[in-house]
Amino acid sequence: MKGKQILAIGIGIALGTSLGVTFGVVFDNIAIGISIGSGIGTTIGVALALINFGEKQEFKEKRNERI
Known part of the structure; x- marks a missing residue:
């Protein structure tokens, strides 16, 4: 994994934990x-990491050229 992917996962965990605390306070648990x-x-973090920072494959065109 790359650093940006780990960062996206960390951001997702932080957002989820803050939402979880909010839900916990509202529902008293x-x-x-x-x-x-x-x-x-x-x-959320894994989805962001895969969508935004996933490995991009580039395909080269094959040309039939004579030397």
């Missing part, structure tokens, strides 16, 4: 909110 938020955040 912070521990379950944090665990659910961490799972959601990890999913």
